[in-house]
Amino acid sequence: MGDHKGGKERKGRKGRRGEQLMVPEAEFTSYYGKPILNPPTWQARDIAGYFFLGGLAGAGSVLAAGAALTGRPRMARALKISSLVSVSGSAAALVHDLGRPERFANMLRVFKPTxxxxxxxxxxAAYGPAAGAAAVLDVGGRLPRTGRAATAVAAALGPVVASYTAVLAADTAVPGWHEGYRELPYLFVGSAAAAAGGMALIASPVAENAPARSAALFGTALEGVAVRAMERRLGVVAETYREGTAGRLMRAAEALxxxxxxxxxxxxxxxxxxAVLSGTALLAASxxxxxGVFHAGMRSAEDPKYTVVPQRERLAAREPRQTQG
Structure with missing residues (x-):
């Protein structure tokens, strides 16, 4: 019986000598129609909001530092305040998802670089106080040297704050995020830059908004390139970004x-x-x-196809190399 079964399996695959497929590939099903992966229990309001607000805060700190250095004090102050409010909202969304505030504190008990x-x-924990000090000292007009140092620290950490959530998402087993590990950081940085540019257009005078316009163009272009590259590379998983709720959101983001x-x-x-209308559109787009990224990931975790097909494609790609070896 064992040999007979093994023979069937060998006939059902294309072997090393190029035999043709004798039986169809098995359907990608799972026990009782259950997903292969346990979809994350994250809520869109918390986690997608955490992604968005963190990106706005981090990119805003970079733009604020540039505005301060180029003699645009009203833009710099507005973006410092925006970054403080955004990082506070981002942290609140994370804590709400965790369920209890002490869980966030517990994560600071140990530092794991991996x-x-x-x-x-x-x-x-490092960025929040720096962004807070930069905003409070600017508004209060006190301790200018300390304020400049806090602004510099927040700006140095800003790009990482804007992009690390992409690494966090890609580190999961969710196919829509994990398969896009190469492009997601660029996508998040572009989205964050566009959002910060939009906030600056809304909150700063016309005479000072040149850097905001440049940030908006750069961010929108980078996001568009990253989305196209990711959809080309992801194969069947790219469907999750084009269809359903995620597809509608991604198309709205592109238009806005x-x-x-x-x-x-x-x-x-x-x-x-x-300027205000353009800035509002950019914030909405981000x-x-x-x-959209959140919903694409959730859909990919719920359908076994998006786990099984990429695995089969990787196995099929390895077979010729193994045969040659």
């Missing part, structure tokens, strides 16, 4: 981002109303991107 969650917790960045570049340099 754990994105551990590194992220320590990163927030294009409208916001072009409106900012062409109209916001002269018209305050256009939020749509983060929620």
């Amino acid at each position: 754990s994105p969650m551990s590194v992220g917790s320590w990163l927030l 981002g294009a409208a916001g960045s072009l409106g900012g570049a062409l109209l916001a340099r002269r018209n305050r109303t256009a 939020a749509c991107t983060r929620f």
